Amino acid sequence: MENYNVDTVLKDIFDSKDSNNWKPSDKIPLVTKEIETLKNDLKTFLKSSDYNMDAILKESQELCDETNLLVSGMEMCKQEIEEETMAEILHSIENHDRLTKELESVNFALNIVYDVVQCGKYVKEFDDGREAQSFTRAVEAVYDLLQYIEMPAEGFKQLDMYNNTRHTAQLILDSLLSDLYGEWDRLISTSVKPGNKKTTITITLNIEDSLIVIDVLNALEKSKKLVEKVMEFSQFLLKDVLVPIINNDCIVFAETDELMTITVNQKPDFKPAYDAVIANLRLLFHYLSNKLNVEYYRDNSIMKMMGKQICAEFSDILVKDCLIDTIPNNINELQSYGQITSEIEDFQHFLVIVKFFPDDKISILKYVNNIDILFASKSSQYFLETARTIMLKDLSVTMSIGVETIPEGNPGTSADVSGTEEEALKILNKTMPRSLFYFPRCMISKTAQELLDLVYVMMEQAVQCSDVVCKKLYNTTRLVFELYDAVVPYHHENYLQTIPQYVALFHNNCMYLAHNLQTFGDKWLILMEGRELDYPISFVDLVQKLRDLGYRHLAIHMQQQRKQILDNIRSSDLNCIVVKDVLSDNAEAAVRQCLRQLHLLKNVWIGVFPINVFTRLMATLVNMFVDELIHRVCTVEDISMEMATQLTDMYTLVVQKAPLLFQNTTDVEQYVKSWKKLQELIFVLGGSLKDIEKHWKDGTGPLAVHFNTEELRSLIKALFQNTQFRANLLSKIK
Known part of the structure; x- marks a missing residue:
């Protein structure tokens, strides 16, 4: 029966050859027959089976009866619970709610009472601490009390006792702190009594290792x-x-x-x-x-x-x-x-x-880790301060420096050089002026030499130190010369504006420092030989800066001297020759004043400036003075005979006195460009038309060399009357 398949059986019954024409009545007998077969098979199976089917069926019936009895009993219990037990349960719930509220009320009161007891306990501890004269115990009790009442039980804040306790605890704490501060002031006290001199x-x-002191300190700590x-x-x-x-x-x-x-x-x-x-x-x-x-x-x-x-x-x-x-x-x-x-x-x-x-x-001692940097900074500061102190000294304290004449020979050659090197040195001597290596004889301020000595000390110290210090001192050395540019002209400004000797010395100082800076970097590098440097050492860029500094102040002073000479001339009758027939005495006085001014400059400058510089400066001022005198005459349209005589006398005085302003009287002819022109002007003022014609010499004479045709024609017209001879002479001068 296990292999019995209903679908297969039905398929066999209904899938016959005439399946398209069958009727139900034809198939019912077949189905009935199949059912009967199955019944017989089932009976046979049950008879051969080990189970007692009747007993099982009987037992199942008894179980069904017992189940029905249990269902009836459950129905009765349910009815009894609904009628009696539910009433008792509802009553119990009401009693539980009432008891819960009573318990909450008791706990509320108990918590308040507990807080009251705790507050009392802390107050008692405070009293005990005070009686035992222990600040520590007293402070601990008060702080515990204040801390405890910060989180009181519900309802405790509504009691008058809460506010009273809190207020009292704060008062007690303030009193304790006041007492502790008093004890502290007894232990440690200070005073300061200021005065004018001290x-x-x-x-x-008053601190000692005692219980009282330790108690005070612990109380302050608490x-x-x-x-x-x-x-x-x-x-x-x-x-x-x-x-x-x-x-x-x-x-x-x-x-x-x-x-x-x-x-x-x-x-x-x-x-x-x-x-x-x-x-x-x-x-x-x-x-x-x-x-x-x-x-x-x-x-x-x-x-x-x-x-x-x-x-x-x-x-x-x-x-x-x-x-x-x-x-x-x-x-x-x-x-x-x-x-x-x-x-x-x-x-x-x-x-x-x-x-x-x-x-x-x-x-x-951590600063010692940077000792090189600190030493470099300290040295630099010291040297800069020393240099500034030197710069503030009087410039008029002088010393002589330099050589009178440049030595002969070739200092750059020696016997132990190779032929190539000797040839190179010869070319160098030919192309580079020897004056580059020698400073001319003059006067400088001792402060300039002191400053130079200081920077040599800086250099010698730098080459003995580490690279950090050396680099710092090198930069400081450069800064010394930049400081010179800023400090000296400012500090000595009044003297440089008014005293010619100061200007001369300052100019020489600048030139002398610049001269030494040309080779100062090379000297430094020679001492640094063998050390690797990450920066260039040179002072050549400062040379022209220092020279320009000296030039600038000397030029300013020369402008002042020029202005003073021009003001003397222009404030006299020489400024108004055109409207006068005769010059007053102030004209000659102005000329003499200018000569005195130049003579004073000579006395101040000669021996201070190098002779070539003095000669050029004096020649510049004398040439400007002479040019102004010539210009005053050459621009006049009419000059009387008396005025011509006066001008001749005054200009002759200049010719006599001016050569004395130079170290060599012949220098005036060599360096004053307008000197010959002045002499020719004097000749024209005192000469005749015939003499002028000879000096003109058809454009080849001295007058033609120093005067242009317009100047000479203007002079002739101003000095001589309009005659045929004058007209003939003017016609020749073209």
Whole structure:
């Protein structure tokens, strides 16, 4: 039966050959027959099976009956619960809600009572602490009380007791803090008495390793006020004690074990030596250590707290205002600087011992790590200050410098050079002027030589130092000459504007410094031989700058002298020849005044300027003076005979006196361009038409050389009357 397939059987029955024409009545017998077959097979199967089907059926019937009985019992229970138990449950719920509300009310009251009891407990603890004279216990009780009432039970805030307790606790705390502050002031007190000449500072420390002191410190710690009070004392110590000791002349003296006196003497522009500062600081910190190293809580002390608060700032101030100044400004002192650093290191170790410095956290020797940079800066500052001091000195203190004549021979050749080198030196000697290597004899200010000596010292020191210092000093050396440009003309401005000797000396100073700067860089490089440099060394660019500085001020003074000469002439009758027949005495006086002015310049400048410079300057002024005299005559349309005679006498005076303004009288003819023209003008003023014609000599004579035709024709018309001879002469001069 397991393999019986209903679908297959039905398919066999209905899928016959005449499947298209069958009727239901034809198939029913076949289906019925198949059902009967199946019934017989089922009976056979049941008979051969191991199960007792009747017993199973009977048992199933009994189970069905029992189930029906249980369903009936459940129905009865349900009915009983709905009628009786639900009523009791509802009643129980009502009782539960009532009990819950009663319990909440009891808990509410219990919490309030508990808070009241706790407040009372803290108040009692405070009273016990006061009776035991323990600030710590009293402060702890008050703080616990204040902290507890910050989070009270519900309803406690509505009680009058809450506000009263809180207010009372705050009053108690304020009173306690007041008492603690009083105790602190008894333990640590300071005073400052300023005066005109000195300021006296006293520090009194009544701190000892006793239960009372420790109790006060612990109480301040519990109330979170100790840090505040220590900070106040630390700031006082730093600003009113430590800083004055570092920067002023001070006397630190321990009057007693409890009393320390610091006397600060007011001395302007005074800087104490580093060893005096360290000695005073040792006395002060030794005194503080004896009193402030009392441990009050977990290895804490006031000294350690002060160190944490101000040691870094104190270290910076000590280094910046004192220890930096110990760095030397020359290489010799730098080499022995180890002794000073050893003393500073001992002092730092002392500060660690007294517990002001934490171990290995603060170092006052950290600046030594940059000793090269600091030394370079200190040296540069020193040299610049020294250079500026030299520049401010009087320029009139002079000295002679230079050579009278350039030596003969070829200094660039020697016996031990090769042929190629000798040939190169010969070409160099031919192409480069020998005067480039020699400075002419003149007078300079001693300050110029002092400044030059200073920069040589800077160079010699730089080449002995590290590359960092060397580069800094090289830049400083250049800066010295730039400073010269800025300081000297400004500081000596009044003298340079009014005193000719100052102008001459300043000009010579600039030329002398520029002359030395031409080869100064080469000298530096020779000393630096073998060292690799990452920057060029040269001072050649400053040469022309210094020369221009001297030229500029000399040119300004020459303009002043020129203006003074022109003003003298233009303020006299020489300025109005055209409207006068006779010149008054002021014309000759003006000429004499100009000659006196030039003679004064000669007396001041000769021997100061190099002779060639003096000659050129004097020639420039004399030439300008002569040009002005010539111009006054050549622009006049009519000159009387009397005026011509006066002009001849005055101009002759110039011809007589002007050569005396030069070191050699013949220099006037060589360097004054208009000198011959003046002489020819005098000849025209005093000569006849016939003499003028001879000097003209058909355009080949001296008059033709020094006068153009228009000038000469104008002179002839102004001096002589209109005659046929004059007309003939004028016709020749074309």
